[in-house]
Amino acid sequence: MIRVLFAARDAAWPEWETPLRDAFADAGLDVDLARDHPADKVDYIVLAPNGPVGDFAPFTACKAVLNLWAGVEDVVHNPTLTQPLARMVDPGLTQGMVEYVTGHVLRHHLGLDAHLHGQDGQWRPDPPPLAADRRVGILGLGALGLACADMLRHLGFDVAGWSRRLHDGLPFPAFAGQDGLATLLRRSDILVLLLPLTDATRHVLNATTLAQLPMGAVVLNPGRGGLIDDAALLAALDTGQVGHATLDTFTTEPLPPDHPFWAHPGVTVTPHIASATRPVTAARTVAENIRRGEAGEPLLHLVDRKAGY
Structure with a gap:
């Protein structure tokens, strides 16, 4: 027994x-x-x-x-x-994360927010680029990161990844170390955070690293709230360095009602529902x-x- x-x-x-x-x-x-x-x-x-x-x-x-x-x-x-x-x-958690990440990457790639919230009578016939012309970076190449990368590549996105340790033999560019992080950030129009939270990854997105993203990049964090320096992200949103942040995890949960993320026009808050x-x-x-x-x-x-x- x-x-x-x-x-x-x-x-x-x-x-x-x-x-x-x-x-x-x-x-x-x-x-x-x-x-x-x-x-x-x-x-x-x-x-x-x-x-x-x-x-x-x-x-x-x-x-x-x-x-x-x-x-x-x-x-x-x-x-x-x-x-x-x-x-x-x-497997259920992995599939749920793939669906969440794919849905929000497509949302930002296609510019759906502008159509959902911009019904002002103005005709703007500007189609989005194809997925092959949109660069998606994934921080974290564990089971979740690799599964999301596989789906996004299947849809045609230009995917690259970063992890603390170098991964060989992947079917997409993968970087490691601080120099590799800077390289990954510079080529990420949409950045997905799927790292574990450790002393080495806490505030991996901070004022310095956020400045390495392309102007107007989108940040998607279904990983861990502590991966992001909240104050630095808000500052980057206010300058336009970050165009939008979709956040599912937070340093304090539930996210306090008076937290600036709730009211910021450049932030989408989801209540830790990316997967379970x-x-x-x-x-x-x-x-x-x-x-x-x-x-x-x-x-x-x-x-x-x-x-x-």
């Missing part, structure tokens, strides 16, 4: 219980899933970082902590966490990692503690 502790807020249990039990059964796992196992008897923790477990020291028999979120910045630096930590890579972990598909990822752990196989999506993701 494998004891699995579900460590999330009470409201999450009805949503996750059946998908997890079904996924364990499909994987042939004999699992005792509960929210209240004795700490020293737990084999695996299925964790939401905002849940009830913040001290991992009592879980002396725990073989791995399996995160329910794609982001691990709220748990990875916990000094009591000595067990292996796996982040969530969920889908219990049915994510439960299969959890079950597969437990199967691997029990079989002595390498776990999927292990977090590099030093890198922070």
Whole structure:
């Protein structure tokens, strides 16, 4: 019997219980899933970082902590966490992010806002360029970034990417390091942020890097709010250096009602809806990692503690 502790807020249990039990059964796992196992008897923790477990020291028999979120910045630096930590890579979450990013890239590429909000009786027959003439930059080439890049390339966009580490063999230009970041920014008419939030990526968009974008570039952030220096972005919007920012994630959530983003004409706020972990598909990822752990196989999506993701 494998004891699995579900460590999330009470409201999450009805949503996750059946998908997890079904996924364990499909994987042939004999699992005792509960929210209240004795700490020293737990084999695996299925964790939401905002849940009830913040001290991992009592879980002396725990073989791995399996995160329910794609982001691990709220748990990875916990000094009591000595067990292996796996982040969530969920096919449902990935597909949702691809749809969000593609939709908003097309929105800005086609200039739909001008038609939706500019019904002033003026006839402006100015067609947009074709996708091949629109340069899209993607910061972050993990599972989400690569999936979005693949879809945008399929639509014909001129895609390039950047990550902290160089990726070889990709079917589009990919850059790394500070020089590579400047190169990527200079060729990004639309910039998509899909980086993890770490000490190295916090405020990756700041006054200096925003100035490296083409004048009037669009910023799309469905990644992490802390990737952007809010004050620097507002200043760039006010000068026209950034033409528009569509933001889904914020340093403080919910975004306070008095935050300048709400009222700024160059900002679209969406309430952290770009994508979400889908219990049915994510439960299969959890079950597969437990199967691997029990079989002595390498776990999927292990977090590099030093890198922070």
